Amino acid sequence: xxxxxxxxxxxxxxxxxxxxxxxxxxxxxxxxxxxxxxxxxxxxxxxxxxxxxxxxxxxxxxxxxxxxxxxxxxxxxxxxxxxxxxxxxxxxxxxxxxxxxxxxxxxxxxxxxxxxxxxxxxxxxxxxxxxxxxxxxxxxxxxxxxxxxxxxxxxxxxxxxxxxxxxxxxxxxxxxxxxxxxxxxxxxxxxxxxxxxxxxxxxxxxxxxxxxxxxxxxxxxxxxxxxxxxxxxxxxxxxxxxxxxxxxxxxxxxxxxxxxxxxxxxxxxxxxxxxxxxxxxxxxxxxxxxxxxxxxxxxxxxxxxxxxxxxxxxxxxxxxxxxxxxxxxxxxxxxxxx
Amino acid sequence: xxxxxxxxxxxxxxxxxxxxxxxxxxxxxxxxxxxxxxxxxxxxxxxxxxxxxxxxxxxxxxxxxxxxxxxxxxxxxxxxxxxxxxxxxxxxxxxxxxxxxxxxxxxxxxxxxxxxxxxxxxxxxxxxxxxxxxxxxxxxxxxxxxxxxxxxxxxxxxxxxxxxxxxxxxxxxxxxxxxxxxxxxxxxxxxxxxxxxxxxxxxxxxxxxxxxxxxxxxxxxxxxxxxxxxxxxxxxxxxxxxxxxxxxxxxxxxxxxxxxxxx
Numbered sequence: 033x034x035x036x037x038x039x040x041x042x043x044x045x046x047x048x049x050x051x052x053x054x055x056x057x058x059x060x061x062x063x064x065x066x067x068x069x070x071x072x073x074x075x076x077x078x079x080x081x082x083x084x085x086x087x088x089x090x091x092x093x094x095x096x097x098x099x100x101x102x103x104x105x106x107x108x109x110x111x112x113x114x115x116x117x118x119x120x121x122x123x124x125x126x127x128x129x130x131x132x133x134x135x136x137x138x139x140x141x142x143x144x145x146x147x148x149x150x151x152x153x154x155x156x157x158x159x160x161x162x163x164x165x166x167x168x169x170x171x172x173x174x175x176x177x178x179x180x181x182x183x184x185x186x187x188x189x190x191x192x193x194x195x196x197x198x199x200x201x202x203x204x205x206x207x208x209x210x211x212x213x214x215x216x217x218x219x220x221x222x223x224x225x226x227x228x229x230x231x232x233x234x235x236x237x238x239x240x241x242x243x244x245x246x247x248x249x250x251x252x253x254x255x256x257x258x259x260x261x262x263x264x265x266x267x268x269x270x271x272x273x274x275x276x277x278x279x280x281x282x283x284x285x286x287x288x289x290x291x292x293x294x295x296x297x298x299x300x301x302x303x304x305x306x307x308x309x310x311x312x313x314x315x316x317x318x319x320x321x322x323x324x325x326x327x328x329x330x331x332x333x334x335x336x337x338x339x340x341x342x343x344x345x346x347x348x349x350x351x352x353x354x355x356x357x358x359x360x361x362x363x364x365x366x367x368x369x370x
Numbered sequence: 371x372x373x374x375x376x377x378x379x380x381x382x383x384x385x386x387x388x389x390x391x392x393x394x395x396x397x398x399x400x401x402x403x404x405x406x407x408x409x410x411x412x413x414x415x416x417x418x419x420x421x422x423x424x425x426x427x428x429x430x431x432x433x434x435x436x437x438x439x440x441x442x443x444x445x446x447x448x449x450x451x452x453x454x455x456x457x458x459x460x461x462x463x464x465x466x467x468x469x470x471x472x473x474x475x476x477x478x479x480x481x482x483x484x485x486x487x488x489x490x491x492x493x494x495x496x497x498x499x500x501x502x503x504x505x506x507x508x509x510x511x512x513x514x515x516x517x518x519x520x521x522x523x524x525x526x527x528x529x530x531x532x533x534x535x536x537x538x539x540x541x542x543x544x545x546x547x548x549x550x551x552x553x554x555x556x557x558x559x560x561x562x563x564x565x566x567x568x569x570x571x572x573x574x575x576x577x578x579x580x581x582x583x584x585x586x587x588x589x590x591x592x593x594x595x596x597x598x599x600x601x602x603x604x605x606x607x608x609x610x611x612x613x614x615x616x617x618x619x620x621x622x623x624x625x626x627x628x629x630x631x632x633x
Contacts, residue, residue: 124462252484255469256476258462266425266456267529268449268477313463316484 040317043310047324051106054328058102058335064093096230104228105331107240108289109299113326114319115282116300117307118247121254121315122278123183126308130286130300133190133279137197138167139290144204144217153227156220157291164287167193172279180272183261223294223348225334236288243281243288247319250277254315296348298355299326305362374533374564375399375422380431382417391417392588393430399533399566399581404559406575406596407568409585410608415568416457418585419535422566423454435533449477453526457537458518461510467521468506471497474528496527500554516547523554534558536567540574552577572600572613573627584608600627 059071070086074094077084084091115130123132131137142163146156171193175185201221208214253274256264261271289296307322330347333354337347381393391414399405407415420426421433424440433440435451453474461470472485472493479485485493497503500520505513510521519539526534539555540548548571556578559565569575575582575596582599584592586608592599605613605627612630 121463126462249482253476253481255465256473259459259470259473262425263456263459264476265445266423266449266454267473267525268444268446270445274481308463313465314469 040311044317044320044324047310047321047328051324051328051331054331054335055102055106058105058331059094059098061335061339062093062098063339064090066090066094100228100230100233101225101334102331103233103237104225104292105334106327107233107237108225108293108296109303109330110323110327111240111244111285111289112296112300112330113303113307113322114244114247115285117304117315117318117322118251118254118278118282119300120304121258122275123187124258124260125187126305127301128187129297130282131194131295131297132187133171133283134167134193134197135164135283135286136290136295136297137194137201138170139164139287140221140295141167141197141201141204143220143290143294144201144208147216147220148204148208148213157232161287161291163197164290165283167197168279168283168287181275219346220294221348222346223296223351224337224344224346225293226338226344228292232292236292239288240285243285244323246277246281247285250274251319252316254278254319258315294346294348296330296351298351298359299330302355302359302362303329305359309362374401374403374436375566376432376434376437377418377422377428378432378434380421380428380433382414382421382426383429390588392585395431395585395590397583397590397593399564401532401564402559402562403564404555404578404580405564405566406579406582407566407585408570408572408575408582408600408608409568410610411570413585414588415585416537419454419537419566419568423452423535424448425454446477449529449531451531452533452535453529453531455519455522455526455534455536455539457539457541458515459522464509464511466506467502467508467510467513468493468497470510470521471506471525471528474525477529492530493524493528496524499527499558500524501550514547516543516550519543519547519551520554523551527558531563533564533566536565538568538570541570548574572605572608575600576625576627597625600625 056068056071060066060068070090071094073082074086074091076082112130119130119132120126120128139160142159143156146159171186171189172181174189174193175181177185205214205217208217253269256267256269257271257274264271303326304318304322306325307318311317311321333350334347337345337350376398378396380395382391383389395418407418409415417426421428424433424443427441435443435448440448468490472489474496475485475489475492479489494503494506497506500523502517502520502524505517505521513521523539536555540551543551552574555565555567559578579596582594582596583590584599584604591607592604600615602613602615605615614628614630615625616628617625
């Protein structure tokens with residue numbers, strides 16, 4: 033037992049180092065390459081009295097352009113992965129993604145409406161968040177039978193609500209002006225960390241922190257739900273309460289992610305699988321590990337998205353191109369997808 | 371002895387439109403008893419065990435746990451007194467056996483807590499009690515049906531309950547594992563646990579039951595000591611086939627049930 037505990041905390045520590053490395057590397061790379069020493073000086077100069085020996089442009093590239101974007105990558109990557117791992121536990125299914133209850137479709141519709149009507153990024157973010165939550169609310173109430181919300185009913189309701197919002201989004205695209213509105217909708221649906229500002233982070237950062245904190249706090253109990261609801265109740269768990277805490281936290285994280293970065297698929301499915309390969313299926317260890325792997329992964333992929341081609345590649349396309357084969361490999365390697 | 375579980379005029383149906391599973395059932399389980407629930411397939415034994423554990427609410431009548439209405443108790447409060455061993459369970463994830471057994475501590479830990487060393491030690495103690503300590507670090511999808519049954523019993527013991535409810539614990543097991551499981555149950559009863567179990571084997575009642583209740587066609591048709599309840603007449607009534615009940619001496623010294631083909 034002692035050894036196992038030590039081993040796990042070492043794994044978490046190495047993953048933390050990986051995240052820091054990815055962040056640091058990403059700060060250095062881009063159209064202007066900045067030497068690591070300079071980056072360190074710039075970061076420290078905000079807290080310590082260090083005289084500026086670098087240009088204002090470099091300062092602005094690091095602090096105003098790259099840092100917010102990378103921090104958003106950390107938040108969204110960590111958030112989608114921990115939500116995915118939690119949803120997979122609650123729904124007892126390793127193939128579930130954080131979008132299972134219709135968040136993505138609802139948020140996509142909200143964003144499409146906002147782009148059509150307002151053309152202001154703030155409204156796009158706001159409406160996608162609101163509609164993302166509304167979709168999950170609809171799924172939850174649709175699946176409620178006899179004062180309970182059976183898992184299968186929730187998954188099926190999620191499919192129904194998701195399809196409805198997808199159809200509505202298609203309709204929005206159909207009536208949108210094909211010269212400028214439609215590309216904006218499509219680009220947003222593909223996901224990108226391009227628009228994130230420091231201000232956004234001050235608003236969504238605390239929301240992420242709170243919800244991730246809640247999931248981490250109840251993470252051992254996800255094991256109990258993963259054995260089945262009746263079994264969890266026999267073990268003394270108030271399953272409706274626990275499910276509500278987990279679903280609300282994971283949904284708010286997902287909706288917040290979608291609202292700052294559009295729909296970035298596959299992370300929430302693939303990363304928890306990699307987490308299981310590293311630390312095993314116990315959610316006590318899986319949630320922190322997934323969170324760290326997801327953060328590092330999204331920062332790395334986003335760095336690729338913005339450096340490889342002259343124009344930026346939408347990150348949702350990259351995560352799918354990388355995610356699908358990796359997932360296929362994991363499926364074949366572990367047979368039952370475990 | 372004090373009644374641990376008291377079920378009074380109880381009936382159950384899943385909804386007002388569906389069939390009645392059982393009705394008007396009254397009995398008590400006293401502290402320290404090994405109580406067998408016997409009946410044909412579909413008689414409602416599992417449903418009744420779920421009512422006794424508060425997992426399903428009775429449609430009529432009451433279930434009392436230590437003289438308190440089970441519906442007024444929280445899931446946590448019930449789980450601190452009653453350990454429920456389901457017939458079978460499929461884990462969606464390949465947890466380690468020790469991680470499954472330690473789940474029994476859930477009712478003793480706060481919402482935000484996770485098991486500590488002391489809880490893991492308790493889980494190890496339960497595994498030792500049913501003789502599966504050697505399985506602790508195995509994945510739960512790599513053990514046999516008999517081992518899985520013992521894992522579930524160990525998990526229920528980790529709740530430190532006073533009552534153990536078992537739903538056909540020997541149904542899917544080979545003869546050796548059946549007897550091993552019965553011996554574990556007998557030992558737990560000797561240690562003071564009250565046991566209620568549903569069973570498909572009237573024969574097993576002669577091995578270690580102190581009381582037998584027979585459930586058929588939605589009602590209790592017989593209740594009493596194994597000798598009183600399990601007779602050739604009652605077995606014919608339960609299963610619809612001829613079963614001979616004979617006493618065997620010669621060091622075996624108990625009654626056995628022998629099915630007879632030519633009736």
